[in-house]
Amino acid sequence: MKRRDFVGLTGLAAGALWLPSVPGFGGTLVDPARLLEPGLDVAVKKRLADAALNAAKSAGATYVDVRIGRYLNQSVFTREKQVQNIASGESFGAGIRVIANGTWGFASTNQVTEAGMAKAAQLAVQIAKANAKVQKEPVKLAPQKGHGEVSWKTPIQVNAFEVPVKDKVDLLLAANAKALENGATFVNSALFQINEQKYFASTDGSYIDQDIHRIWPNFSVTAIDRASGKFRTREALSSPMGLGYEYMQPKAQDKIAGPAGTGLVGYKYSYDMLEDATLAAKQAKEKLTAKSVVPGKYDLVLDPNHLGLTIHESIGHATELDRVLGYEANYAGTSFATLEWKAKNLPYGSKNVNIIADKTQPGSLGAVGYDDEGVQTGQWDIIKDGKLVDYQKIRDQAHIVGQNKSDGCCYSQSWQDVQFQRMANISLQPGKEKMSVDDMISKVDKGIYIAGRGSFSIDQQRYNSQFGGTVFYAIEKGKIAGMIEDVAYQTNTVEFWNSCAAVCDQSDYRLFGSFFDGKGQPSQVSAVSHGSSTTRFNSVNVINTARKIG
Template sequence: MKRKDFLKIAGIGMGGMMIPLVGTRVEAFSSLTGMSVSDKKALADTALNAAKMAGASYADIRIGRYLNQFIITREQQVQNAVNTESFGVGVRVIANGTWGFASTNNVTNEGVAEAAQQAVMIAKANGSIQSEPVQLAPVDSHGEVSWKTPIKKNAFEVPISEKVDFLLEVNNAAMQNGASFVGSNMFLVNEQKYFASTEGSYIDQDVHRIWPTFNVSLVDRDSGTFESIQSLSSPMGMGYEYLDGNESEKAKGVVTRYGQSYDMIEDAAQLAEKGKEKLSAKSVEPGQYDLVLDPSHLWLTIHENVGHPLELDRVLGYEANYAGTSFATLDKWESGDFEYGSDIVNLYADKLQKGSLGHVGYDDEGVQTKKWDLVKDGILVNYQAIRDQAHIINEDESHGCCYADSWNSVQFQRMPNVSLAPGKDPLSVDDMIKDVENGIYVVGDGSYSIDQQRYNFQFGGQLFYEIKNGEITGMLRDVAYQSNTQEFWNSCSAICDESDFRLGGSFFDGKGQPGQSSAVSHGSSTTRFDGINVINTARRI
């Protein structure tokens, strides 16, 4: 499913087209297991042989089956329940030193052979405008291997009726605690991907992701004011066990906290209560504040001003027409002393983090995934690069971050999980707040704006708490902060320890032309930034 299709389905749900569960038909998946590995290998060999016979010096094939399930509710009504299934093959080749790609949903020997031949024809045609031949970093031949998201409970095997009952219970918890309106959703993804190449790898992967989320709205009918708050859940690379809840990771202080499990019902009840508090909160006074940023908020800031500007294709200008370039140009990396942040800032890319959205065994070029540094002790040290980019930054191998969102999309460089390393010394959130004289504690992600070079930016959030002389004194509203990427990360003065580390993330990170979406997580512990400019979003200048 493309992002625009998801938005259409979600829009139908949010637009109020009430579809009762009873009597509604949700098309079942043809199966949950799909084609056998032996059949996939036979098809792959057919395509690879056809590509070589047509003149390819290199070829790879991806056989992809993509299952999605979306359940959308509002108050005590089911608005939509949708299953989608997509199955097909994408073949990528190098011929005459140039890339070519073709895809088909005719998943037969004849269909994949024809796609391979077409990819070679396209590569040869592209060769007329190719200035330099493609240079691929070497990759190990893995033989026949498999990898699966380490789930405990397959969410697709849980009956829809059970998921609906759960979401309605979430809604009920919010309504009983003061919400005027509430909508909850559950989005499930299963990517069954098979990769094979002329370099001898045959890789079968079964990837699972889950995103439970809700939105509560509260209305003060006397004053006519209202507030809406989104859930503090994170989309995760997990199964249905994510929703089992964990008593030891429920509310602590002012915010619901959770790790590898999420108590969605408790979160809905708490955020409804927080919404009532936010309705009567005072409006922030603009000025300079020390910010204490919760991981449920900081993940998005990391995504926008670290993840995107350190994509090598963006740095090189390949994304300029669609999404801009990057301030973190190659000369800054080559200097070896560019201060991306303060000396406690360590930012890293990671495709190995269990439970994360980007956790897979191999990327879509057959490269085994790994973890590597981007910013070390505040200094820019690396980017994100794939096989045909690695030589540009003197790397001997790909970073394993090549991805396509469908069998009919060509794989290209995509953001891995990018995270901020926890502090090395013991430090709790309460300890951090005690050291703040005039600050704001920000929880949850909100709207944002950032320029085409990922430099100047503005971020909002969900919940804001005033800090005075080391204590939280109450809730604020109308808060957003402004800075530029280098000043912001150089203002980083404290990071909580590993015990506070949590993941946030996005199901729909857009990039490329034609556009593709990918899922990516970003982790951090609660972090302090000093002297950041805060504006009041309700005031007009």
């Protein structure tokens, strides 16, 4: 999938047709009951991993890591009053990565036996030795102490695969009914669930067993004015999360009221799909008669569900070290935030901009105990007081920037794909002073409040960009002054983040995320979250997306 699919999977109504092509939702279609069957015992995984480790070392490898993976998924698609598709999938196999003659080699197999593992390991070494003929410099890994036998599990309360499919269908259809009752002409809804059961072993002395869960509810509501033929849509304001089915069981303490006069509600660690679908239908109808924005300079107040996408595109990708070094140039471009640019100590943003990378953040999509190189995950600064202080890097990159430790952000989408650098959870830290969204809006004379994601465009260096949204409200003299439409803002990354004037406090902090962030050749996807509180940016250029040029 392309990076534009980060906005959300469009055309949910066609779910029955395109499901097999969705990354992470392949494998063999199975009965839902199979998703609850236990995988291999840990002792068996260790024995299989040792077979691969020993075979690779005997063939001449100086480093080896083994990943045995069982990937489970389930998706449910509905439209209006009917179910369109329900599919459960399972994929199982092993990937083996080695260094031989100073060069990487990789092979994978679905023959998860001692003989099959040994054969794949020997093939990986042969590939490494062949690659060594064109390798200019030997691979240099940051040191990594083995962890021994350890485990980690997403701290879920309810395993989504244990919830009867009927209950999930009933919830989606109930959300559809709420939308139709409140003015929607069409509505599509879907629920995606993933469980990664991953076992990692390496010659460093690590044997790591992990059980990772993710969930994503989504819908799209459309209202049509039959007389004019005009239509407007409103997407769900949910976020994909690293949680179990408890996310679909709304709790009052997880709700955050949006600005007065909008009816919007934000959600932290649980989501009220019926409430959101009800409001979505009303807002889709309201959008039909909303005034079109007048282009110009506005102060923007951006909801976390919207700002997460801007963080992802203008900071998350821009600070991936492999992209900075040019490794992604052929596929997706480079980054303006080069090593030379960083050395000049130029301001990336205002002093209100503090960005951290965090692979341990509870509820986030990227939360794991250890990455796919066996590195224990943690938190580190990317931007501090507006200055770029670090990048995202893995074991074979750390020495390039004079460091001797990986950040623990190496990931593969499946057992059959090689692991490589992926984006960590990249988040804007909340403000330290108490400030609600209404407090922030009260200080805006002429502005726009934006919630939800929309279309976007950003150049190959992550510099010049344009972002839309889902719903827009005019702000006049410190108050919400009604819905408007056709809004997008144009800026460059440095100009935008230097215009950051205020960030709401921790009480408003929420996560946004993507199940399907694409990268690499061959392309892989990964799941990542971005947290923030509502944030104000002063004097940003806003265009009218409906106006014709010429």
